[in-house]
Amino acid sequence: MKAIILAAGYATRLFPLTENFPKPLIRIGNKLMIEHVLERITELGIEDVYVVTNEKFTGQFQEWAHSCKTKGNAKITIVNDGTTSNDDRLGAIGDINFTIDKEAIDDDLLIVGGDNLFKFSLTHAKYLFDEVYKPTITGYDVKDRELAKKYGIIEVDNENKVVSFVEKPPEPKSTVAAMCVYFYPKEYIDVIKNYLKEGNNPDAPGNLPAYLVKTDEVYAKVYDELWYDVGGFESLKEAKEAFGEEDVDIEKLKKGEM
Numbered sequence: 625m626k627a628i629i630l631a632a633g634y635a636t637r638l639f640p641l642t643e644n645f646p647k648p649l650i651r652i653g654n655k656l657m658i659e660h661v662l663e664r665i666t667e668l669g670i671e672d673v674y675v676v677t678n679e680k681f682t683g684q685f686q687e688w689a690h691s692c693k694t695k696g697n698a699k700i701t702i703v704n705d706g707t708t709s710n711d712d713r714l715g716a717i718g719d720i721n722f723t724i725d726k727e728a729i730d731d732d733l734l735i736v737g738g739d740n741l742f743k744f745s746l747t748h749a750k751y752l753f754d755e756v757y758k759p760t761i762t763g764y765d766v767k768d769r770e771l772a773k774k775y776g777i778i779e780v781d782n783e784n785k786v787v788s789f790v791e792k793p794p795e796p797k798s799t800v801a802a803m804c805v806y807f808y809p810k811e812y813i814d815v816i817k818n819y820l821k822e823g824n825n826p827d828a829p830g831n832l833p834a835y836l837v838k839t840d841e842v843y844a845k846v847y848d849e850l851w852y853d854v855g856g857f858e859s860l861k862e863a864k865e866a867f868g869e870e871d872v873d874i875e876k877l878k879k880g881e882m
Contacts, residue, residue: 653867737804
């Protein structure tokens with residue numbers, strides 16, 4: 625299995641902090657954000673990790689990768705998708721496809737968002753994936769119907785099968801949000817390519833499993849431990865404090881002082 629960390633976004637909601645600095649390299653507690661993600665990946669025994677980013681931030685990621693030490697000595701490859709702004713970005717699914725082509729990947733895939741922060745192991749999700757050998761996603765119960773309206777929401781039956789996946793539903797049928805952690809068997813590489821060829825939305829990575837649920841089997845492991853999808857300053861503050869930082873000041877964050 626190969627892992628792809630999605631890190632090609634421009635994080636405009638965190639400007640000016642991220643105007644010239646990539647969000648996944650922000651420090652959270654005692655590690656950089658991407659290092660928390662990497663730790664969850666390498667504990668699965670994955671040896672090849674691809675970080676797909678953009679032209680603007682490639683140099684900073686390469687500098688980080690050169691000095692980064694990983695458990696199990698996983699190999700980190702930085703992939704430059706060639707984009708320079710939100711206007712020409714490929715979208716998350718476009719970046720997955722770009723990385724597959726550029727690195728000639730022909731293996732099972734683990735896709736993780738570079739701004740997803742969680743302390744729990746992905747071992748149980750990997751067990752489920754190995755058992756069903758179908759697209760397997762992870763979910764987090766936000767336990768609030770109003771909050772659920774902000775996320776891609778999944779319904780999961782008693783056999784861990786996803787029966788619906790709706791992005792930002794006005795009337796959520798559940799409170800389980802899909803995290804940006806997806807396992808795909810290698811034969812779904814062609815499915816990803818066909819999805820894009822058909823002109824489907826290449827942006828949010830959840831669009832792909834939402835598409836697959838309609839005609840295929842998709843499974844999910846639901847967690848209830850803490851998870852943060854770091855988008856704006858409030859969620860960044862919450863994540864920093866959850867990982868041990870005290871009295872995080874948003875105004876200082878905006879100035880890059882924390």
